[in-house]
Structures are given as structure tokens and as C-alpha cells.
Amino acid sequence: MATIVVEVMLKPEILDPQGNAVASALPRLGFTFAQSVRQGKRFEIIIEAEPTPEQLAEVEKAAEVLLSNPVIETYVVRVEK
Amino acid sequence: MATIVVEVMLKPEILDPQGNAVASALPRLGFTFAQSVRQGKRFEIIIEAEPTPEQLAEVEKAAEVLLSNPVIETYVVRVEK
Amino acid sequence: MRVGVITFPGTLDDRDAARAVNFGGGESVALWHADADLKNVDAVILPGGFSYGDYLRCGAISRFAPVMKLVIEAAEKGMPVLGICNGFQVLCESHLLPGALTRNSDLHFLCRDQEIEITNNTTAWTSSFAIGEKITIPLKNGEGSFQCDDQTLAALESEGRVIARYIGENPNGSRNLIAGISNARGNVVGLMPHPEHAIDPLTGPSAQGLGFFTSILNAMVK
Amino acid sequence: MSLDTVAAAKLTPENKQPFAELGLKPDEYARIKEILGRRPTSSELAMYSVMWSEHCSYKSSKVHLKQFGDKAPKSDALLVGIGENAGVVDVGQGYAVTFKIESHNHPSFVEPYQGAATGVGGIVRDILTMGARPIAVMDPLRFGPADAPDTRRVLPGIVAGVGGYGNCLGLPNIGGEVVFDQTYAGNPLVNALCVGVMKHSDIKLAKAAGAGNLVVLFGAKTGGDGIGGVSVLASETFGAGGSTKRPSVQVGDPFVEKILIECSLEIFAEDLVVGIQDLGGAGLSCATSELASGGSGGMKVALDKVPLRDPSLSPEEILMSESQERMCAIVEPNKLPRFLEICKKWDVTVTSIGEVTDGDRLEITWNGELIVDVPPRTVAHEGPVYNRPLAQPAYIDEVNSQAVNVPIPSSAGEIKAAVLKLAGAPNLADKSWVTSQYDKYVQGNTIQSQPDDSGMVRIDEKTHLGVAISTDANANWSYLNPYQGAKLALAEAARNIATAGARPLAVTNCLNFGSPEDPGVMWQFAESVRGLADGCLEMGLPVTGGNVSFYNQTGSVAILPTPVIGVLGVIQDVRTRMPMSFKTADLDLYLLGDTYADLAGSEWAFLHDQRTGQSPNADLAREMRLIELLLAGHETKLFSAAHDLSQGGLSAGLTEMVLRYCVGATITLSNVGIDLLSESPGRVVVAIEPYKFEALQELGLKFSTTVSKIGTTGGESLIINDCVISLDELRNEHTSTFPRLFG
Ligand SMILES: Nc1ncnc2c1ncn2[C@@H]1O[C@H](COP(=O)(O)OP(=O)(O)O)[C@@H](O)[C@H]1O
Numbered sequence A, B: 001m002a003t004i005v006v007e008v009m010l011k012p013e014i015l016d017p018q019g020n021a022v023a024s025a026l027p028r029l030g031f032t033f034a035q036s037v038r039q040g041k042r043f044e045i046i047i048e049a050e051p052t053p054e055q056l057a058e059v060e061k062a063a064e065v066l067l068s069n070p071v072i073e074t075y076v077v078r079v080e081k
Numbered sequence C: 001m002r003v004g005v006i007t008f009p010g011t012l013d014d015r016d017a018a019r020a021v022n023f024g025g026g027e028s029v030a031l032w033h034a035d036a037d038l039k040n041v042d043a044v045i046l047p048g049g050f051s052y053g054d055y056l057r058c059g060a061i062s063r064f065a066p067v068m069k070l071v072i073e074a075a076e077k078g079m080p081v082l083g084i085c086n087g088f089q090v091l092c093e094s095h096l097l098p099g100a101l102t103r104n105s106d107l108h109f110l111c112r113d114q115e116i117e118i119t120n121n122t123t124a125w126t127s128s129f130a131i132g133e134k135i136t137i138p139l140k141n142g143e144g145s146f147q148c149d150d151q152t153l154a155a156l157e158s159e160g161r162v163i164a165r166y167i168g169e170n171p172n173g174s175r176n177l178i179a180g181i182s183n184a185r186g187n188v189v190g191l192m193p194h195p196e197h198a199i200d201p202l203t204g205p206s207a208q209g210l211g212f213f214t215s216i217l218n219a220m221v222k
Numbered sequence D: 001m002s003l004d005t006v007a008a009a010k011l012t013p014e015n016k017q018p019f020a021e022l023g024l025k026p027d028e029y030a031r032i033k034e035i036l037g038r039r040p041t042s043s044e045l046a047m048y049s050v051m052w053s054e055h056c057s058y059k060s061s062k063v064h065l066k067q068f069g070d071k072a073p074k075s076d077a078l079l080v081g082i083g084e085n086a087g088v089v090d091v092g093q094g095y096a097v098t099f100k101i102e103s104h105n106h107p108s109f110v111e112p113y114q115g116a117a118t119g120v121g122g123i124v125r126d127i128l129t130m131g132a133r134p135i136a137v138m139d140p141l142r143f144g145p146a147d148a149p150d151t152r153r154v155l156p157g158i159v160a161g162v163g164g165y166g167n168c169l170g171l172p173n174i175g176g177e178v179v180f181d182q183t184y185a186g187n188p189l190v191n192a193l194c195v196g197v198m199k200h201s202d203i204k205l206a207k208a209a210g211a212g213n214l215v216v217l218f219g220a221k222t223g224g225d226g227i228g229g230v231s232v233l234a235s236e237t238f239g240a241g242g243s244t245k246r247p248s249v250q251v252g253d254p255f256v257e258k259i260l261i262e263c264s265l266e267i268f269a270e271d272l273v274v275g276i277q278d279l280g281g282a283g284l285s286c287a288t289s290e291l292a293s294g295g296s297g298g299m300k301v302a303l304d305k306v307p308l309r310d311p312s313l314s315p316e317e318i319l320m321s322e323s324q325e326r327m328c329a330i331v332e333p334n335k336l337p338r339f340l341e342i343c344k345k346w347d348v349t350v351t352s353i354g355e356v357t358d359g360d361r362l363e364i365t366w367n368g369e370l371i372v373d374v375p376p377r378t379v380a381h382e383g384p385v386y387n388r389p390l391a392q393p394a395y396i397d398e399v400n401s402q403a404v405n406v407p408i409p410s411s412a413g414e415i416k417a418a419v420l421k422l423a424g425a426p427n428l429a430d431k432s433w434v435t436s437q438y439d440k441y442v443q444g445n446t447i448q449s450q451p452d453d454s455g456m457v458r459i460d461e462k463t464h465l466g467v468a469i470s471t472d473a474n475a476n477w478s479y480l481n482p483y484q485g486a487k488l489a490l491a492e493a494a495r496n497i498a499t500a501g502a503r504p505l506a507v508t509n510c511l512n513f514g515s516p517e518d519p520g521v522m523w524q525f526a527e528s529v530r531g532l533a534d535g536c537l538e539m540g541l542p543v544t545g546g547n548v549s550f551y552n553q554t555g556s557v558a559i560l561p562t563p564v565i566g567v568l569g570v571i572q573d574v575r576t577r578m579p580m581s582f583k584t585a586d587l588d589l590y591l592l593g594d595t596y597a598d599l600a601g602s603e604w605a606f607l608h609d610q611r612t613g614q615s616p617n618a619d620l621a622r623e624m625r626l627i628e629l630l631l632a633g634h635e636t637k638l639f640s641a642a643h644d645l646s647q648g649g650l651s652a653g654l655t656e657m658v659l660r661y662c663v664g665a666t667i668t669l670s671n672v673g674i675d676l677l678s679e680s681p682g683r684v685v686v687a688i689e690p691y692k693f694e695a696l697q698e699l700g701l702k703f704s705t706t707v708s709k710i711g712t713t714g715g716e717s718l719i720i721n722d723c724v725i726s727l728d729e730l731r732n733e734h735t736s737t738f739p740r741l742f743g
């Protein structure tokens, strides 16, 4: 068993109200470390065995057509060690 | 500038309706690689400089009280290289 | 005049949309997401709701329903298609319309009576209105903020493809207060607020939504 | 752990069992052994422990709730009474309506969004189970102080959860309550009401009849979430340091529930089930034992056939799991193929897990080995019953004897300040911040919702038949006098129905209290039940069902006694409903009913930190005359508007009226301070065209109800004697509170 991770984030130019809400909630709770916050999605895909290059290509495709919307989002595919 | 990432996922025993929806949509599109899918959140926190241990401890605290609900979720804090 | 109303798993406003079609003088025809033909309809409505729970992204999973292949083909040939709320989201995800609908800027689901201005009356779905006509119909969604890149926005504006705009304070962060847009040909329209809930003052804020459902009759007569 | 079978239990009678950890008392454990003639298996122990919990067995409340049956008024409308998943009433034209309130208090404190969401999900399944299409929801809510930091966590989460689940199901939210008090700080109350409609012939019951019929489980797969959620979470008082027994809460999937609703309704329409039960608290333990207990025979279930989300679950855990969005049906074998077909259409997981037998035992096997062998009634319906000690708490005499001591405004400046203060008080302020997160339009049949006195939905588009529902509780009065408080809440809910022109027909309730092990709390509970039962008898309204939530307390501090009463009424033609306010100038405003110096338990007293004095006495005969007056006036189209007065008295009532359609009013009051602030029950403000005065006076005489002119409509201000408040100023005060507090 292995885990492939797909991370999907809004493009930098797209408004991120969720990230903004977190960024403004942090100082209210006394946390002052953040300059800004962006919020995105993380998919953990469990597959049977170590992924083959073909499988990874398939995941890339799925990330592009289903898991993200290229109009507003970008994605990264990683194999979790 | 540096980026701290907080990943929040539902605990394994907690139902993940979103992950399930993705898992059942994938094969309908001809993608057969996934045994199961879990969907979580990814926060990218931009800070001014390389994080200090104190800052990281603060982020941990924020992850616990604000970014996740420990009743149903777990979190991981990582420094993005 | 047969107007198909598609039900996806999780669609909610299908019966309301069908009722509105009939109120407007058309004949509503129920279509199911798994259908393999469009039952000879002259136009199609994708109603509001939470298809597939709105999981992943609103409309992202419905876009791949069998019936959508047929809708996309028919739309490209000029069949009038109206997407309301979740239907608008499906049309964007299907790339029949540009842009995307994202979380409301205040992060809350918002249900309220919203005044909008009709800014294009040449589409299949807006011909019953006058340009500049102001109507009040319900707005109800959690992800109704229309977003696109600057270039797309400029194109939509210069080609007059913004068909309705919110009046007053921006309810959800939509760019340029956009409430609805059309494709270049004017047969495909996406609208965030719900005209099907404004066909009778007894159950809605007004009857001013009816125009969308009478417009389509004009379109066919022509 | 090895499998604990019935055979093993017989061989190892002395095995130690963790009955106490599961919440069973030693005598309860002894009783189980006596019933079975041996020690229970661990699966049986799991079943008994969840089913005999306070939440499922009503062991502390049963002896009191009996009154709802004993004192039940004769009612031809009642089709299904207390005991089933929800009561059903006849509303005419062949339609039956089912409605019920349930609580999901503790889970909503732990995980506000999911707790509230699954609360809505649970009550909707109860309504569906009766064979009805759910048509609307309501959400009476109570929180700690509005400005407390934890309320900022709890309230937005709960509101988002109620909306997130209800909106996704396509159920309009047509009303509710938002009330703040210190005692709810660690115990927010999330009560959820659902109403559904069906034809008489479609009523379904939870019973497993007909040997050879199949036990069919459909909906979501069973997971490990919420194991013991209801029984442990709902019966464990939160200590100061937080509960150690906090199990994981359940996460709801409203999309699956929406599919389950449509799938079930299609199954019902083809008459494919003999009996049906939803899986709520106590999951499969509850569904199997209640179905078997409700039928005539026994039942055999192969537990290993249950589809699992988590394959590592033990049989005990499967029996206790409270995974959401599951249903259990009894199906004749020849109808199974069609049943499966419909499930396939909707992509719903479905499995036949057993069958009805002609025996009298509930037998459950795990891979062929018998792990449960019990008489189902002993699990489901014959749990322990307690006659808990009760005693009037000491505070009662103390607060009752203390007079209310609050400033009474008289100058124009004081009046203005008081009216504005009440308009912006969290308990009375505009609730749009909450309700705009709820879809009120979906289904296209909503006639009234927030901020109207009651919610109203049309149930027939051709005849315009409709139902109205209101939920009310006045915990301040219940605190001062629980017997009167329950009656007064009942009267208020009924009045809220009648102001729209609907005739009250039936009652549901959700009784939220502290620990039943505290004799003072038990007394509050007993008095409330007695008051509600007496009140229902007097008003001729049957109680059709309800819910009890105990252990709402933090340490030794209980919440205020909070019996939430829901009244459902019928209106023959929704197009004739009376609006809560006036849309034009030059109407005359009249007050129906009498005003006394009733400040005890009032919002004005609350704003001055006082909860003393004596609650008003409910005069239900007078309330009923007022209701008949309203209905008679509705019949003859006498009223242009009618609005109930309750919390905040005339001051709040006028504020709501002038702001509803932005038409002002000029009011003249003789005893202005008391007239504005008193909360005397049984009062309604009506607007009529001036020439209809005589007709109104006649009705007043006929129904022995005081009718006093208080003013006229019009203008852009609320003018009270010499005090002028512009509508803009009033609106600003009324609408800014929630956005300021919750963003
Ligand atoms: N949590 C809620 N959900 C839906 N509607 C609500 C909620 N809270 C209050 N409302 C609505 O707001 C209006 C005013 O509430 P309230 O002042 O409590 O009414 P009343 O005093 O007449 O019972 C009513 O229409 C009520 O149904």
C-alpha cells in the first residue's frame, strides 16, 4: 500500500476568503506569526502498491480534470514516503 | 519569507463524505488507481523569515485550537522547503 | 415547447424549475442524470441544489454525468440551456461558460431576496426583460462568487455577455457584481440567483423571475 | 478479543463484565442476567446498555410522560400517537402530517457543526420513517451569553451545521429560536424539528411482521464513529475538566441522506415495505430490537452481513455504532428484487441481513455463531423504569418571594432608551444573521418563515391547504414556576399559529433539563410535564410525540428548565393567511388581551440581571377565547395584520411590526412603562381598517376579550406618546447586534 497526495491550491490571483478568514482569526487568538494564509485541499489517495510511472501519469490526469479546476486552481502530485 | 504548511485530515475512523465522493467519481471517469480517497485541508502560512522553534510551537498551538478540531481531526505542521 | 429539467443526485430545485416552466406556459420534461437521450426537448434547465453534495467543487462531479454529454453537444448546436445556481456551476465546470464560482466572500451560505439588474436582453433566456430592468428574486448559495481572470472578464464585459448584475452591496464577492453570464452565442446562460422561486408572490419575493421562463418561449417562436 | 457467544456465556457464568463502564447499574446488570437466565454475551451487554440508557429508554421520564396519554384530550385528528418514530395527525383532504422535535445538545457542544448537522439528519429520518416526505425544518437553539468567547465558537458552528445539512437536503427552514443565557454556556441546546406530509394510506410503522420476511439494511455503510455516542455522550454530565468519556462524534453526509430520502420515497410509493425503522441512537441494536418488539414474531440477523466502512469493527461495535444515514426495512421476499432495483438506481448500498421468524427471540449470529439471543421486548420496551426522588428546590420560594426591582421608564428619553435597548438585546434582536444561512425557498411552498410568528408551508398546490408550526419556550418563567412555564409556552406556541389564521391541532415537545439524579431538577421536570399535560388537555391538543434531554448541566449547575413546545396548526387556504404586520398607513392598531405588571421573568428584568418574582398564571380558557377570536376574524377578513406579544412585550412587538414592512406607527399608552415592558401572556396586536372597529368590538364581546385601541399606522417613525424613534435608528439597533457579535 502506498499513498499519493494531491495538493490543490487556489491560484495566487484568485481571492481566497477562507484563507483570509483564518489570517484574521489568528491575531484575535493572540497568534501573530502569519503574514498571510492560503487554504487549499489535500487528497490522500491510497493505492495498492508503490505507484508505477503510468499510475502517476493517470493521477496527474485525474488531478487536472477532476480534482482541480484549472480556471482557478493549481495542483501538485506527490508520493508520500 | 518562508512557508509553514499545516495539513488537517479527518481521523481515520471518521466518515469522510468528500473523500468518498471523489473515490466513487474516479472510476466513473475511467480512473481505477484508487483504493480509497481521503480529503483534507492544507493551510499555507506565510511568515517573514525562517521559522524559530518558538514560532513553530505557536503554529502547533494554532493548529490545535483553530485550524483543526481534535475531536474529529488530526494535523501535521511542516516547514516547506 | 418542451423544456427539459435535469435531476442529478442531490438536485433540489428541479420541481420548482419545472413548476416555473409550466407557469411560464412551457411544458416541463423531467430528465435524469443517467439518461441517454434528451427526450426531444427544445431547451434544457440545469436547476439548483447540491448535486453530489457539492463535494470536491460545486458541479465538478455532475459535469461528467451521461446526460451532460448530450447537453454539451446540443448547446454547441444552439439549444437554449439555462443553469441556475448549482446549474451555473455545472456549466462552468463543463466549460460551456467561462470562469468559476467560488466560496462567498463572507464564507456563509446566504439566502436573501436580491435585487438584480438585467443587462442583456438578447439571450434566449432574457428577451422578456427590458435592458436595465430591476427585479428582486431569491439568492441562495454558499459558493456564488463569480471569478475569472482579467482577460476573460474584459471579454465578457466588452461582448455584453454579463446578463445580470447585483444591485447594491456585493453579496458574495463576485467580480464586477456579476450575477449571470451567457456564452457568445447567447443560448447558454448561467445565473446565480433563483428566478424559479420568484414566479408567485405567495411563495417568493415577487413574480419577477417569470421572465426567464417566458423568454424561452419567445426564443422558440422566432 | 475472542468472540463471546451464547454458548460461551453459558459455560463461563462468572466472567467479569464491564457493565458499569457501559453505564449500567449493578441492579440493571442483575436484571439482564435474570431475563436471560445466564450472563449476557458481550454483544448482548452492548445492546442492553445502549437501549437501557436514559436517552433510549426514558427510564427517568417514563413515569411522568405517561400523563400525556392518561390526560390526552379526545382528538379525531390523531392517527398515530406517542410511541412510534413520530406522531401523525389528520389535516384533511386525505393528507396526514407528521412532526417531531429532537435534541442534539451535547454533541453540538463538542463539535458544533457536525453535532448540529447530524441532529437535523436524525430528526429528518424519523419523519421519513413514518412514510412521509419531509417538507420543512425548524431549529430552536440556546447558547451561553452572546458575548462569551465560547459562544463565538459554538453559535456559528451550530448555525452552519443546521444550514449545511438542511440546505443540502432541500428542506426549507421555516423558523426556530435563538436564546442566550449563562446556564447554556457549557450546554448549548440544539433542538431540531422536522415536519413531513403523506397520504393517510402511506403511513408506515416500525414493526417486523410476517415470518419469512427479510430484514434489509440500506443507506450508508457502518463505521466506527459515534460508537456509544448517544448513550454515553448524552448521559454523561460534563465535569469542569471535560468528560473523559468523550467518544468520537458522528459526521453526517447530507448528500447520502438526500439520496436515501428519494430512494425511500420511491420504495414507499411502490408499497415495498412491511415495516421500517431508521438507525438513530443505539444504531442496529435499536432498529432490530424495536422492529422485532413491534411485530408479532422474532427475528434472525446475520451481523457479519452488515456492510462496513471499517472492516476491523467487532460485533459489539457494529451493534452500537451510530453511523448516520442508515435505514432498516422489513421486506417480503417477492418484493426484494424491485427494492434492490430502486436502490441501484439511487446508488444506495443495500443488504439483506436477516429475516422475521415465527419465534419470539431476537437471534443475532456472527459468522454462524449465535452471539445474541434475547426476548426483543426486554431490550426495546421493557427497560428499567425509575421513580426518581423529586423535591421542590430551595430557590423557588426564595426567588418567588423576591419582588422584581427594575427601573420603569416614563420620560420620552427613558422610553426611547428602553425601546432601543430591547430592540438590540441579543434575545430580541433581528436573527437574520442566523436565518440568512438557511434556505427558506426550496420546494417552492414556503408561505411564512423568519421573522413571522410561525412557519407556514403549503401542502397542496391546488387547494392551497397548509400547515403552520411554532416552537416556543420561556425558560425564565419555567425557572420561576415550571408548571406554569410549560403551560405558558404551550399557549404562546398556539397563539403564534392562530395569529396567522391557522387552527392549532397537535403538540410535540423537547424537554431539556439538568440531571435527573438531582431531585430539584427532577421536580422541575415533573412539574413541566404536569403543566404541559394539563394544558394540552385543557386546550384539546394531543401530544403526538417528543423527546427528553437530561444531563444538561455543567458541574452542579443545571440549565434553566427548558421545555420547548411545538404546536402545529392547519389553514385551509394559505392565501388567506394574516401577515404579522401592516403594509399601509392609516390602519388602526388594537391590543387584544389585558396587560398587568408582569415583569417577573421578563426580558427587561433579564437585562437588569433579575430572575425573581412570580411568573404569570396561564389562563388557558382566556387563551382559547383569544385564539377563537383570531380565527373568527380571519374567517371574515377582519384583520390586516396580527402579531403575538411575548418576550420583550409590546415594545418588542411594535419594533418587529414597524420594521417588517417599514411602515411606522403612532402609539398612545396611558401607563407607558408597564404597558411597554410587561410580558403578560395572552396578548396580540392587530391592525384593522378603521371602519371595521365595530366588527372587532363585537368579536371582543363575543369572546370576552379586552380590545383597546393603542394607535394608528403610518409615517417613518415609531412614536410612543411624546417619544419619537425613527425607523432607521430602530432598525440599526435591531439589526446590528448579531453582525457585531458574530462577524
Ligand atoms: N434558529 C432559528 N432558525 C430559524 N428561524 C429562527 C431562528 N431563531 C429565530 N427564528 C425566527 O425569527 C423570528 C423571531 O423569533 P422570536 O423572536 O423567537 O419569535 P417569537 O417570540 O414570536 O417566538 C421567528 O420567525 C422565528 O421563527
Ligand SMILES: [Mg+2]
Pocket: D452, D453, D496, D644, D645, D646
Ligand atoms: Mg411570536
